[in-house]
Amino acid sequence: LVERMRPFTSTIFTEISRLAVETGAINLGQGFPDTDGPASLLADAARNITDAGRNQYPPGPGMIELREAVAAHRKRFYDLDVDPADVLVTVGATEAIASTLLGLCTAGDEVVTFEPYYDSYAASVALSGATLRTVRLHPGSFRMRSSHDAPDFAFDPDELRAAFSSRTKVVLVNTPHNPTGAVFSREQLTLIGELAAEFDAVVVTDEVYEHMTFDGTPHVPMATLPGMAERTLTISSAGKTFSVTGWKVGWVHGPPELVGAARTVKQFLTFHGGAPLQPAVANALALDDAFYAGVISDLSRKRDLLSDGLRAAGFDVFATHGTYFVVVDARPLGFDDGFDLAYRLPELCGVAAVPVSVFAGTPEGAEAMRPLVRFAFCKRDEVLTEAVERLSGLR
Ligand code: PMP
Ligand code: GLN
DSSP states (O other), X not given: OOGGGGGGSSOHHHHHHXXXXXXXXXXXXXXXXXXXXXXXXXXXHHHHHHTSOOOSOOOTTOOHHHXXXXXXXXXXXXXXXXXXXXXXXXXXXXXXXXXXXXXXXXTTOEEEEEESOOTHHHHHHHHHTOEEEEEEOEETOSTTOOSSSSOOEEOOHHHHHHHOOTTEEEEEEESSOTTTOOXXXXXXXXXXXXXXXXXXXXXXXXXXXXXXXXXXXXXOOGXXXXXXXXXXXXXXXXHHHTTOTTTOEEEEEOOHHHHHHHHHHHHHHTSXXXXXXXXXXXXXXXXXXXXXXXXXHHHHHHHHHHHHHHHHHTOEEOOOOBSSEEEEEOGGGXXXXXXXXXXXXHHHHSEEOEESGGGOSSHHHHHHTTXXXXXEOOSOHHHHHHHHXXXXXXX
C-alpha cells in the first residue's frame, strides 16, 4: 500500500458495524435508515430492471432524465438555474467528492475543510496528493452561536481566515454537517465564500443532507450566494433523501469547466453506475412537497426521541439542526474517551455509536473531540425507544 493511503486501511463504520453485528447491538453508529425509501421509487427501479430493460451502459455523464431532474430540483427548491449539461451523475456523493478533488488538486495544493469531517474527505485529498487544512468546529462556539438552547458547533472566523493561503485550491464545505448536526448559516457561508474569492479557491459543497434540517432552519446552498455559482461545485445524492444509501446515485453540478474536471476523472473511475436506478431517482426528485415535509417531520420526531433519551441517560447532548446524527459528551457519565466508549458500548448496553475524534484532522482536534460520541437517529421509532431504554442502564 502506498504511503499516503496507510492511514486509511479501515473505516470506523466498518469496524463499529461489524462489532454491532457480532454483539447483536442496536446499530446507531453507521448512518443508514432501517426502512427503505418511497414505494414508487422502489417500484420504478424494479420495473427498470425487469420490464424496461434499462440494464446496459447509459451515457457516462449520466442519464438525461436524471440530469434534467437535478436541474429542476435545484430550480424548485433554491431558484437556481442549472443547465442539465452541467450536471454529472456519479456513484454516490462519495465518487463526486473524489472525482472533484482528483480533478482539481495535486501535490502542493491545499484543501480547506472543517473538522470533524466525513471520513472520505481526508482519504480523497490524500489520493489527490494535496494537503488537508482543517478549521475546527468548536462545541458551543459563542461568536456565531445559534439561539437554540443546547450548545452546537461553529467555526471561529479568525481560524477560518488563517487556514487560507495562496496554496488553497479548494474549500470543501459540508452543510448540513456530518457528524455535528450543524447547519451553516447564510452569514457563515458568506464569510467562507468571501475568503474563497479572495484566495481564488473553488468551493465544493457536500449537501447530501439538504432535505434534513429542523425547526425551520433553512438549508442555504453556497451556489445561491451572490457571485458564488461561478466558483462552486455542488454535490448531493439520493441516498439520504430517499433512504436508499446502498444505491449510490449522486451528482455534482457547477460551471462547465469545473464539472469538466470532475467528469474527466469520473469517466475513468467508473464511467457510469446504477443505470436502472437513475431514472427512478429522477422521478423521486419530483415527488410532491408532502414527501419532503414528511422527511423533516419524521426525522425531527426521531431526533427529539433520541436526544431526550440520551439526556435522560445522563449524557450532555448537543443541538442537532440538520442531518440524522446527534453528538453527545460522555463525561457526565464518567467516560472521558469516546473512542474507548464506542468500542465498549455494545457490550455495556447493547447499543453501537461512533466516536467523533476519528473525524478529526489534527491531533489537537482529536484531543478536543475525545469525549464526544455520535449516534444516528434514522431508525424506526420502536428501535430508538429500545435503544434509549438500553442506554438508560449506563448510569
Ligand atoms: N457526505 C456525507 C457528509 C455523508 O454523510 C455521506 C454518507 N455517509 C456521503 C457524503 C456519502 O454519500 P453517498 O452514499 O451518496 O456516496
Ligand atoms: N455516511 C454514513 C455515516 O456517516 C456512513 C457512510 C459509510 O459507511 N462510509 O454514518
